[in-house]
Amino acid sequence: MASMTSRNQSRMGRVFDLFNYSGLALLATIMVAPLIYCFVGSFSVTGMSSGKFVAFSIDAYKMIFQSGKTVRSIGNSFLITIVGTLINIIMTSTAAYALSKPLMPGHKLLTYVVVFFMLFSAGLIPDFIVIANKLHLKNTYWSVWLPVAVSSYNLIVMRNFFKQLPESIEESARIDGCNELQSFIRIVVPMSKASIATFSLFYAVGHWNNYIRPMIYLDDSRLWPITVWLRQIVVLSLGGLGNDNMSENEIVWAATDAVKYSTIIVSTVPILCVYPFLQKHFAKGVLVGSVKG
Amino acid sequence: MTHATGSIGRIPSKQKHPVARFGRRVFRYRWLYIMLVPTLLYYVLFKFMPLLSLRIVFQKYSPALEVLGVPSPMVTPWYFNFQVFFNSKDFWMLMRNTFTLAMYNIVFYFPFPLLLSLLLNELRHSGYKRTLQSMVYLPHFLSWAVIASLVLLVLGPAPRGLVNSLLVQSGGGQIPFLYGKQWFRPIYIMELIWKEAGWGTIIYLAALSGVDEQLYEAAVIDGAGRFKQLIHITLPAIQSTIVILLILRMGSFLDTGFDQIYLMVNSLNRDIGMVFDTYIYDVGILGNKVPARVSSFSYSATVGLFRSVVSLVLVMGTNKLAKVFGEEGMY
Numbered sequence: 001m002a003s004m005t006s007r008n009q010s011r012m013g014r015v016f017d018l019f020n021y022s023g024l025a026l027l028a029t030i031m032v033a034p035l036i037y038c039f040v041g042s043f044s045v046t047g048m049s050s051g052k053f054v055a056f057s058i059d060a061y062k063m064i065f066q067s068g069k070t071v072r073s074i075g076n077s078f079l080i081t082i083v084g085t086l087i088n089i090i091m092t093s094t095a096a097y098a099l100s101k102p103l104m105p106g107h108k109l110l111t112y113v114v115v116f117f118m119l120f121s122a123g124l125i126p127d128f129i130v131i132a133n134k135l136h137l138k139n140t141y142w143s144v145w146l147p148v149a150v151s152s153y154n155l156i157v158m159r160n161f162f163k164q165l166p167e168s169i170e171e172s173a174r175i176d177g178c179n180e181l182q183s184f185i186r187i188v189v190p191m192s193k194a195s196i197a198t199f200s201l202f203y204a205v206g207h208w209n210n211y212i213r214p215m216i217y218l219d220d221s222r223l224w225p226i227t228v229w230l231r232q233i234v235v236l237s238l239g240g241l242g243n244d245n246m247s248e249n250e251i252v253w254a255a256t257d258a259v260k261y262s263t264i265i266v267s268t269v270p271i272l273c274v275y276p277f278l279q280k281h282f283a284k285g286v287l288v289g290s291v292k293g
Numbered sequence: 294m295t296h297a298t299g300s301i302g303r304i305p306s307k308q309k310h311p312v313a314r315f316g317r318r319v320f321r322y323r324w325l326y327i328m329l330v331p332t333l334l335y336y337v338l339f340k341f342m343p344l345l346s347l348r349i350v351f352q353k354y355s356p357a358l359e360v361l362g363v364p365s366p367m368v369t370p371w372y373f374n375f376q377v378f379f380n381s382k383d384f385w386m387l388m389r390n391t392f393t394l395a396m397y398n399i400v401f402y403f404p405f406p407l408l409l410s411l412l413l414n415e416l417r418h419s420g421y422k423r424t425l426q427s428m429v430y431l432p433h434f435l436s437w438a439v440i441a442s443l444v445l446l447v448l449g450p451a452p453r454g455l456v457n458s459l460l461v462q463s464g465g466g467q468i469p470f471l472y473g474k475q476w477f478r479p480i481y482i483m484e485l486i487w488k489e490a491g492w493g494t495i496i497y498l499a500a501l502s503g504v505d506e507q508l509y510e511a512a513v514i515d516g517a518g519r520f521k522q523l524i525h526i527t528l529p530a531i532q533s534t535i536v537i538l539l540i541l542r543m544g545s546f547l548d549t550g551f552d553q554i555y556l557m558v559n560s561l562n563r564d565i566g567m568v569f570d571t572y573i574y575d576v577g578i579l580g581n582k583v584p585a586r587v588s589s590f591s592y593s594a595t596v597g598l599f600r601s602v603v604s605l606v607l608v609m610g611t612n613k614l615a616k617v618f619g620e621e622g623m624y
Contacts, residue, residue: 123597209436
């Protein structure tokens with residue numbers, strides 16, 4: 001009787017496995033399918049809208065890289081992402097380290113402040129008044145770097161990560177005459193590579209993909225990142241009105257289907273390239289400290 | 294302070310005045326304060342100053358006057374901006390749209406990463422598992438601008454959109470995926486699942502990898518099948534993770550995704566698609582459809598304040614509720 005049930009279960013288990021293995025494979029394929037469709041379409045002369053691959057061509061990519069605006073917007077995205085992420089990481093990690101020391105006077109108050117602002121924000125308009133009218137950062141990249149320089153949530157998670165590092169190594173550094181800043185740079189940062197890499201990835205993805213902030217704060221089309229420019233191309237080609245003064249030629253150019261496909265690919269590939277480099281750090285770094293606040 | 298300096302000669306240094314002792318402790322940690330300076334400055338400039346700017350909800354804010362250094366006039370009664378907002382039909386439209394999408398989010402999206410990670414956890418071939426994981430993470434890295442563009446290329450009207458082109462080719466009519474009101478919410482939630490469900494499994498999978506293997510071994514000896522193992526071992530082990538994620542989700546209950554919705558809303562689906570965030574942008578920054586007798590800035594800042602307060606109440610309420618049910622809560 002006992003052997004019967006266990007065999008039954010294993011047969012049930014095998015049926016489940018069959019469905020699970022194949023079902024998840026199907027789901028994963030659906031997840032990547034649109035991008036693959038788009039990738040294939042970017043090499044088809046007229047795109048893929050009719051559902052047919054027309055003729056192989058790399059003209060769309062040639063057009064993109066000859067177009068000053070696309071190349072410039074990709075460059076802008078790189079600038080926004082690299083500088084923005086550096087600011088994020090330097091500020092978040094130093095502050096998180098300081099807040100991880102409970103003996104520091106004011107530690108509790110400062111932590112409360114961070115948690116409060118994690119839960120409550122003044123809102124878009126007060127932010128806008130400060131950024132645009134008081135600090136005059138509009139139409140500069142400071143307006144996309146500084147207002148998101150520190151994520152309160154990431155700060156708390158990183159603080160929790162630093163908290164659980166062994167105190168003893170830092171102690172020995174202090175005896176050797178290091179101050180906190182020195183021991184942070186020489187000892188804590190090398191120990192926390194995985195965590196720092198993970199947060200860099202989070203921040204970098206946020207910068208690269210940001211759409212609405214540049215829309216709000218960057219009126220000058222020469223400053224636009226690729227996300228805003230891509231939207232412009234796609235909307236224009238649908239007969240909508242762009243809010244930039246584009247020339248006739250550019251409108252015709254943007255309307256070419258394959259250009260849309262290839263612009264999507266070009267705006268996606270750089271951030272996907274970062275991913276494998278950081279992936280090895282990932283599983284280790286991501287969760288430590290994130291479960292409890 | 295005078296007392297402390299006056300008594301320095303007589304009292305041994307251990308019993309210094311509390312202020313002096315505090316000063317010494319602060320000095321002891323000076324390097325940590327130096328490390329905190331940039332972030333403190335950030336909080337003052339970009340978090341605290343906007344709070345002060347919130348006073349414009351009691352004003353008829355005029356950028357022109359502010360430039361001249363003249364304060365904007367106060368409104369009478371002081372709650373005038375709130376009154377205009379609560380009495381407008383936009384208020385109910387926003388409440389309905391935002392809360393419906395937020396509920397869709399919790400009901401349809403929230404369980405998805407959990408389900409997906411439980412299924413992925415059952416895969417025993419680790420190479421296969423890792424490959425599928427990398428595939429389902431991928432859409433997270435796409436921007437909403439890219440996703441909106443992809444959706445246009447796939448679901449847009451013919452001849453640009455793939456599905457509608459195929460429908461037309463096969464002699465059928467087009468389906469207004471991007472313009473029909475009835476399609477807004479399903480497409481919203483499908484986009485969200487597609488983009489974030491895979492990524493959302495990370496935190497669950499990490500929690501699942503921490504479950505003690507011996508528990509499963511013991512369960513197998515006791516004759517528990519895989520379903521029973523799921524109910525009695527796996528789910529209890531990740532229960533607190535689920536609760537914390539739910540609290541976090543409730544905290545951002547009204548964050549229905551600014552970028553995503555802004556890119557989806559058009560004049561045809563506005564009635565159903567507008568949420569607080571897009572409305573504030575539309576009225577406040579772009580100056581569209583500003584109600585009479587209010588300043589666009591003051592009015593939309595009022596909407597924003599209302600939204601922030603509701604958010605705060607929701608997250609604190611959920612946290613409290615979690616504690617009542619014996620979970621640890623978040624803070």
